[in-house]
Amino acid sequence: MPDEIRVSPQTLNVLVALLHAPADWRYGYDLSRETSLKSGTLYPILMRLAERDWLETRWEHADDTGKPRHVYRLTAQGRRAARETLEANRARLAEWNVAYRKGAAYAI
């Protein structure tokens, strides 16, 4: 798999969210709320990250409903690559967050 990934502001935001607590497994809907991305935007990003082995996935039974849910976290390779990518695109992410997310920028 190629390591290169299309670096859109939305992808950067997903990487930021996944790096907040890199060891934790995250639900898709939680990521959606945290990044304010709709399912139609979020899941293609997750699929691309998984294709490039930046993201690992698994099914786990949720505590409240007991039904299985898909969870995600960055792989070791993904964490390294995500940090590099965010570092290289810091200015761009900040600019985008100011322009489109009314200042609710993430701290990297």
Add this chain to the structure above:
Amino acid sequence: MRFEHTVNRWSRRLLGFFVRDLPLELKPWGEAMLAEMPQVRGVFAPVSWAIGGSIVLSKSLIRRWFSGKAESSTVASSGTAGANSPAPLPRLALAMLLLCFAMLLLPSFRQGLRTSLESWNPLWTPHGQLEFERLLDQSEKLGDPESLAFVALNTNDPGKAFRLAKSAVERNPQLEWIWYSLIQGQFYFVKPAIDLHSPEVVATIQRLQQADPENSVPYLLEAERIRWSELDSPHPFSSIQQPTTAEERQLWQAWRATMERAYAAPRCDSYFNRRMQLERSVLLKLKQERPLAFLNQMYWLAIPQWSNNKQYSDLLLQEGDNALRAGDPNKAAESYWQVARFAERMRAQASSTYERWFAAGFQRESYQKLSALMAQTRQDQEKARIDQTLAALQQEHAKLDDPRGFWVMIYYGPVSTVGIVVSVAAAVAVLALALTILGMGYFLTRQWLRFPALPLLDSLLTKAARFSPFALAASCVVLYFTYLPYASLYASYMNGTLRPEEGEKLRAFMEIRYLPDRVITLLGGVEGLRICFWAAITAVLTLVVIAFLWRWAPRKARPVSTS
């Protein structure tokens, strides 16, 4: 709360519909989105989540279908993947489809495709008639004499045609000639739509004669009217040559007197060029592009009155022969020369190839008689001049040497080979498009409608979907490049810059509008074949493609016996 629950349940159903039959490598992502649905609260959020997810899955499915990723080991290793996952299309197939869509941007391509499809049969283009009616309404609303004349000459309603023609001529007397086109057009039908006995028609032809007294054509029209109006039969002339009753004798005399005036007139203008100029100027005014209708006019209007002329020229030549047998060579020469002079004028002033051919036929027949007569009367110098013209005629019109004779040309028009290629390319394009839609439609609906996989059908339609785009692109390219010269000629004609010799090439394309006469004759003269010829070609091509796909479809492996 209950409403939110209902919304959430229906949103889940929507997303579940797309997830249900996803191929294995996409299914976990679909189920992941579906598993989040119970957590999504509110009224709009579940709908948004479900719609977004459905779009993502559909796009991924289509992208995967074209990119060929289904053949990856992940899918192939799954036991049920083959049944659930259609074979992917190569990227090149997608490129071919995009090329075809891009070609639709080329005006010449669109014109060629439309013209070819219309040419199969006007009945297959249900909007054609409606568009034509709209065009006529538009012309009528313009209200200028040319537009009124255009409507009069193109409408199927004889009453309306006469009313509008009268109005057009009143506004512009220069358009008097349209009466010729209007009435002459009736003779193409076995049963004319107008009453040729009516005083209005008789008076109209007389007015035309007065308006253009030196032209033989209005007299020819009157002679034709006499034949048709008095003898209600498709072959009225069989009896007029030998009139038996007093009434028939009177008719014959009237007809003959009119033909004498026609043959004596110094000009022979069939108004063909004026008609085409009128059509062209009105179509340009209306910004209409109707090559097929235009070419159709060029074809039919180019055919001059034939049977009337043939009847009279035969009569004169027969009278000449009789005079010669009676020992009166001067009278014989006079009869022969009447035909020859008229044919010379007709040929010199012809507006179309057909007119030239007809005239050449009359001229040749009369010149052959004259040549024999000059030899008999020892007028060697005159004979040499006539023979020289005869030789030139033969060279100019080699088709006259056809063993079936001059008249064969009327029924066996030349057919443009390139025109046939254009039509076949259009037929293949339609077929390939149908197969592409069928193949793609089958797999897309099978993904979502969950009906059992049919291996043979899968195999055939996969091949159809994979290869049809190539056939479609190839046929579109062939259609474009073979039609391009015609599009250029048509554009030149509409701009008034077309050279006369190029007009023949343009006309040749139209002659494949229906099944060529030559083929009709070979197939036993069944007229109905004209309509279904190109449909039959398409059907045959379909069968060939199906047979090809069947032949190359992978067979189910038979179990190997281990006993």
